[in-house]
Amino acid sequence: MSHYLEFMTIPMIFLIIFGISMVCSIVLLWKKVPLHYVRYHIIMISVPPIVALLGLFIDHRTELVGPWRFDSLSWLLAFFVLTIGLIVQRFSVRYLFGDRSYRKYFTLLTLTTFADSLAWLSNDLRLLLICWGVTLLGLTLLIRLNKEWQVAKNAGTFAGRQFLLSWLILLLAVVWLSQATGHWQLSLILENLAQLAPWERTGISILLIVAMMIPAAQFPFQRWLLDSVVAPTPVSAVMHAGIVNAGGIMFTRFAPLFSGNSAQVILLVLSGFSILLGTGIMLVHVDYKRQLVGSTIAQMGFMLIQCALGAYLAAIIHAILHGLFKASLFLQAGSAVQHGGTHSLKNRPIPYIWVIIGGILGLITSIGYWLTTGGEGYQIISTLILGWSVMFAWTGLVAFGQGRVGRIAGFMILAGAVLMFHFIHSALDRLLHETILSAMQPPAPAVIWVLLILLGGSAIGLWLAHKRSSKAFTITYLWLVHLGEPHKDLVESHPKYLAKSLSYRGAYRWQQH
C-alpha cells in the first residue's frame, strides 16, 4: 500500500515543487528583493532535478497524470534539462555579476529550462506546443536581453523568427494529427495511427521533420545558431546543451509515426550534409565559439540520422551526453587561449608497431561489438565508429605515448574511458529500453548512404588536407569559411553600446535593476 502511495506521489511532489521554484524565480524580478536572494533561488531550483532523479530511479512504470506523462524517458529528460539549467545558473551567479539584466537572466533561464522539461513531460500535445513555445520564446529573449547592443538584438530577432516558423509548422503538424486521429493525447494518437492514410503520415512526418530541423540548426537552417555566438556564454551553454537536441527527443516520442516512412529520406540527406558542413566549419574556423557551433551542427546531424535509422535509444543517449559535453566546453570557453606552443605529433617518428596494434585492437573491438549486438542497420555504423575511435584514441594516447610511463598512463586513460562508456551506455540502456520502442530495421540504402557520408566525407577530407595548394582545397576552404561566417548585419567592429552612460564608483545601483 505504502508502495502504491509512493508511486502516486512522486509526480505530484515534482509538479508542486516545480511550481514553487518557478514562483520563487519570478520573485527575483521584484527590485525590493535583495540581490543575495539569488543564492536561495539557486537552492530552490536545485530541488526539482533531485526529485526528477528520484522519480527516474523509483518510478519505473509509465504514469499518466492528467495531461502529463511520467515514464523513464520523461524523468530522464526532465532531470537532464533541469540539471543543465541549474549548472548554468549557478555558473552565472558570479559570471554575470554586475550585468545590467542580472535578475532577468535568472528568471528567464529558469523559465526556459522549466518549460523545456515540461514539454517532454507532456502527453497532451497542446500542452507540449505551449511549453515548447515558451522555451523558444525564453531563448529568444535571452539572446536579445542586452537591448542596448544592436547586434545582439538583431541576432535575437532573427533567431526568434526562425523559431516562430518552426513552431508554426509544429502547430500545423499537431493540429493535422489530432484532426486525423481525433485525439490530443499523444499516447492515444499513437494507438490510433492506423486511421491515418499513408499520404497523411508522410505529410505530418515531413512537417515534424522540418519543424525539428530548425532548432537543430540543420542545413539550410544553420544560420541562427551561427549568429547566436553573440549571446553570453551561459546562454550559449543552455542553448547547445538543452534546446538544439529537441528533435531527437521529439522523434523518439513520435517513433511509431515514422516507422517505415519514406519522409525519413529528407532527414537522411539534409542531416548527412549537415554533418559534413558542421565538421568543415569546425576545421576551418578559428574562433573558439564558432568551432563549437560547427561541432554542434555536425553532432545534431548525427543524432537526427540515428533517429532516421530507427536507433532512438542511441539518439537519446547521444543527445544527453552531447549536451553535457557541449555545456562544459562552452563554460570553459575562457580557457581557449593558446599558451606557448602546442605539442603536435607531426614532427615525431611514427611508432609503426604500436599503431598496428591499435589497428588490430580497433578491429577486435568492432568485431566483438558486431557479434554481440547482432549487427544490423544502425549497428553497422556504430561498429565502424567504435572501432575507428578505439584505434584513433590508442594512437594518440598509447602509440605516441612517451616511454613506459606515458604508454601506461595512456592505456589507463583509454581503459577508463572505455569502461565509463560501457557503464553509462548499459545503465541508460537498462533505464530506457522499455520506454523507447525499437523501430523497424532501416532499409539497406539508408545505411549505405550514411556510410557513404561518413567514409566519403573522411576520405575527401583526408585527400584535401594533402592537397593544400590545390584550387579544390582553396575553394572548399572558402566555401566553408563563407558558410560558417555570421550574417553581415550581426558584426560590429567595436561594441559601441559600452560607451553609454556610466557613473563612477556609484554604490551598487545596478542591483535595483
Place this chain on the structure above:
Amino acid sequence: MATTLARPLNWEKIPEDLSLDIHDLVKSASDVIAPLGPISRFAARSPWAGLEKQSFEQTARFFKKISDIELFPKDSVLQTARNQDEIDIHFLEKGLQQWLEHQAIELPYTTAQEFCRAALTQNPLSSDLTVLPEVKSLAKRLRGYKFHLKARHSVKPLSQRFDQMNGEWVLRELNRNMIKWCKLFLDESQAVWSMPNRDEGFYQAWRKMASLDPALTQEERKRIKNLPKEADLALIESLSQLGISYSDTQDYLEAHLLALPGWAGMMLWRSQQQVKDCSFLTDYLAVRISMELVLMKPYLPLLKQGGEEDGLLESLVAAWLHWGNLPINAWYKMPASEQKARLNLAWRFDQIVRNRLWLEAWEKTYENQLMEQIVSKQQTASSQKQPSLAQFVFCIDVRSEPFRRSLEHIGGFETFGTAGFFSLPIETCKLDHHHSHPSLPVMSKPQFKVKEYLPESQYQPFHERQQAVHSLSGTFKTMKHNLLASMLLPEVSGPWLSMQTLARTFLPRSAGRTFRKLLDTWTMKPDAQLTIDRIERPKTELPVGFSNEEKVHYAEQALKMMGLTDHFAPLVVICGHGSHSINNPYAASLDCGACGGASSAFNARVLAEMCNLAIVRQALKARGISIPEDTVFAATEHITTLDELHWVYLPQLSDQAEEAYTHIQEVLPKVSEEANAERISKLPSLKTNLKNPHAEAERLSEDWSEIRPEWGLAGNAAFVIGERSLTEECDLEGRVFLHNYNWKKDKNGSLLAGIIAGPATVCQWINLQYYASAVAPHYYGSGNKTTQTVTAGIGVMQGNASDLLSGLPWQSVMQSDESLYHAPIRLLVVIQAPTEYVERLLNQDRTFKQKVQNGWLRLASIDPEGNWKSWS
C-alpha cells in the same frame, strides 16, 4: 601626423622613389596605433605611445574627429566623482582662471568667466535648444563668422565618408572582410585546416584567395584578380584610383589603421617580431585599401567633402542662451566684434576643454590628498630604527603596497620596491616548454636566456609524465576534428567532463584545489635548476646564462636600483609576483607588467641565486657593496589573488637567516589575512559581510565562473620614487607604485634617469592602458567578458566578430555595468629629490620632459626639507 608635407603633388606625377616612400609613410602612420601581442602574454601598453609629440588634448581632438572617441572622462563620471568629493571645485576654478588667462578674448573678464563657469558646472546643453527657430535664424545671420571658426581639416577614409552619405554598408563590409582575413591569416593553430598560401605574405595570400571568395560578387572578384601583384604597388595604385593626394596620404593611412586598431596592431606587432614579416603592416594597408577600392569602384568619384560643421553656430548660440543667459534679441543689438568674440569663446571653450579642466581638477585633488598624507605623516615617522630581521624586495606593482604595509606592521621587517624584472634583461624558458618568454618590460629586448633544467635521469620521467597529460588534451583535440571519432567523442568524454563541470560549479574552491593537486601529484615536478652560468651555444641567437662579469654587473645594478646596498639583514627575500585565476583569457593581465605579462618569480629566483654566489659577493665588495657572510638571499612568489608568499628558492640558511625564516613563516598567515580582508572588501560581492576573507580569496582564484578574480591594477594613480620612510605611515589604498630611491646615493642622477626611463614608463603605460579602457571601453578596452570569444588562439573578439580587442575588459575597470571602478586619471610621478635633480633629469631626458609638458603624465617632487612642488 599633422605635419605631412604640404606638397601639392598628385599621384599622376609620381616621384621615382615612391615605392620606397610608401614604406616610410606606412611607418610614420603606424604611430597612431600600438603594437598588440598575443593575449597569453598580455603586455601593458599605452595606446598613444607614438603620439606623445603632441599634447594629450590635441590627441583627444584628433580621435574625436577621426573615430568619434572621447579621450576625456564622460560628464556622468566626472559628476559622480565630484559628488563623492574626489574633485575639489576649488581646483576647477583655478584651472578655469589659468585657461582664461591664456586666451585673448575681447570680452570683459567677468562675462567670460561667468559663462565658462556655468558651462563647467551647470547642466549640459540639451539638443532642444539648437533646433529652436529663433536660434536657427540667428545662426543664419551669423554665418559669416563660420570662416573664423574653421578647424583643421581631417582626412577620413572614403568608405567612411560614403557611409555618411549612403548608409553604412561599405564601411561595415570592409571591416568585416578585414576581420575575416586577418583572423584566418594570423591564426596560431586553432584551425586544423589553416589558410592556404599563408607563407606568401598577407597581401599575396589575400589576393589569391579573395579572387575566389564566394562571399564576393563576380564583379568584385574580377577586380581583385586585376590588382597588382606586389603589395606596395597595389597600395599606391589604389590610393591613386581613390583620388588621394600625396599630401593626404599619411593621414589617409592613419585613418585606415584606426578603423580596426586591434588587428592592425597585431600586424604591427608581428612585423616587429621577425625580419621576414617586416612588411606585414604595408600588406595590411594594401589589402584594406585595395578592398576599399574594390567595393567603392562603382561609386567613384565621390562628391566633395562638406557640411561637416553643420549646426555649429546653432550650438554656440544655444550655449550662450543656456549658460550665459543671453537672450536671442541681445545678439542683434551687439556690435559685430562682440558677436565674434562671444562666438569665439563658446567655440573655444568646447566639451574637450571643459572635460580637460575637470580631469585636471580631479588629478589635482588627488595630488593634494597624496601630498597632505605624505607631508603630514613624514614628521611623525620615526627616524631611528632597529636593524631588521629580514628584508623583502617587492615589485613596484600597486598590489604590493597593501601587502608591504601589512608585513611591516608586524615589525622587524623592511621592504623595498623595484621593477619586478629586477633589472635582468632575460628571456625565460620553463622546464619542458617549447617557447621562451621575454621576461622584461615590453619596450626592451632580452639579452640573455635563462632556462630551467634537470639532470637527464630526473628529466626523462618527468617529461614522460608531462607528455601523458599533453597527450590526453592532444587526443581530445584530434578526435574532435576527426569526422568519425568526433561522433563518438561526446559520448566518451561527456561523463568525465560533466563530473568536472559539476564539481567546479558547486564546489569551486575545493574542486579547483583538488584538480590542481591531482595534477601536481601526477607530474611531480622536481626542483629544477637554472642555467645561471654561461653555456656556450654558438647557434642560438641569445647567450644562455651569464658570464661572471655579467653576473656581477646585473647583481650590482639590481641592488643599486632597489636601494639595497648596505645594512643587509640576515635574510633578503626577493619577491616576484604572479596571479592565480582559471578560465580567464586575461590571466596574463594580472601578472607582472614589468615581466611582459608573466609571473616575476622566475626573475626573482635568478637574482637571488646570483647574489648568493661567492664570486659575485667578492666582486661586489670591491665595488663598495659588502654583503655579510651570514646574509642569505631567497626568492618567493607573491600570489596577488591570495596575498600569499610562496617560496620558490630557499638555499641553505645561516643560523640568523634560519631564525628570520622561522619568524616569517609564523607571521605570514596573519599578514595574508590582513591583506585579504582589505582587498576582498573592495571586490563586488553578493555577501554583505565576509566572515572568512581568506576562503573567499581562495574561491576567487579557483572559481571557473569568476569574472573578477581580483582587481589587478585598477585604481592605480601615482608612482612614488623615494625612500620607503616617506610613505611608510600612509595608507595608499593600493593605488600607488612604489620604487625605492635615495638621491644621496645617486650623485650623477643616473639611477633616477634609469628609473624614469624604465619603470616609470612601464607604470605610465599601465596607467594609460587602464585610463583608455575606462574612458573608451568599446575601442581601447576589451569589451564585455561574457560575450567574448577567443579567436585564432591569440586574442579575443566581441560577439560574432569584431576588432581584435586590446586593453582591459569591461569587468576589469567596472564594478558593474553602470559604475566605473577605476578612476581615469593620469599617472602622478612623485620624485623625492632636491629640485636640481628633477631639473637635471628634465634637461637630460627629452622624452620624459615631453611626457610632462604634453600631459601624458604628471610630475611632482618633494625635496629633502619636505616641500612639495608640482611640475605640471
